[in-house]
Amino acid sequence: MNITGTHIAYLHTCHRKLWLFANGIQMEHTSQIVAEGKLISETTYLDRARKYTELELDGIKIDYYDAKNKVIHEVKKTDKLEQAHFAQVKYYLYVLLKNGIHEASAILEYPKMKQKEIVEWEEGDKEKVENWISESSEIIHKDNCPPLLKKTICKKCSYFDFCYAGENDINDE
Template sequence: MQINATLINLYHVCKRQMWLHAHGIRMEHNSEVVAEGKLIGETTYQDRSQKYTELQIGKIKIDYYDNKNKVIHEVKKSNKAEYAHIAQVKFYKYVLLQHGIEGASAILEYPKLRQRHVVEWEKGDESVVQSWMMEIQKLIAQENCPPLEKKNICRSCSYYDFCFSGE
């Protein structure tokens, strides 16, 4: 399976959710939180699609890429899983580097919070991203779903009923 940005993000949020998603068990369609996030992404910056392009490299899709200035713009609903968001845009930068696009930068945008964060590419990030990808491949290849890890974020997760129905 090809690693994509969703798997990178989920790997940093919940390995169980990542495994389920990778195996085609999707619950996002039941989630108001996911729906709200999509709505924010689609309606907050309405002129965005005119200013920036969607960049697709293989199965990797960057929704908003400023081709002229080489800037990835990633819009998120909340900063609760900010490390996962940072990992996601670092993965995008890694993919760009692998395809000869050097010097790209990234901005995480949280419109509800009126915050923007520049994500820097640091020395050693290439090997870090590669290690995430190898670990994700290993986890996905496992026959069984990783065990439940109870986290604060679980209450708003689209997989909540799946994970906690037997308790």
């Protein structure tokens, strides 16, 4: 199985979500929050599709890639999962580097917050990303789904109903 940016983001969000997603249980299509994020991405930067290309490479799909300046543009709804967003674009930069595209960078864009974060490849990132790949693969290939960890973030997750079926309450972090 090819590891994707989504796998890396889920590694930093929830191991259970990573395992479920990678093992064919995908709930994003049922989430109003995911739909809202997609709508923000599609309607905020209307000239993106004309200016930038979509890039599919080694199992990743970058929606907006500025090939001339070697910049990935990743649009996110909020910065609530910022660590997962950084990891996802670091993984994209890793894949680009492995394919001979050097000195690329990324911009995480949060249009609702009117904020941007520049993400650049740094010394030590190769080892970090390779560890994430290894850890993701290990979780994905486990025989059993990781246990439910009750977190505040769960309430807005597309897997909430799946994970909490039969649960009486959710404890806050």
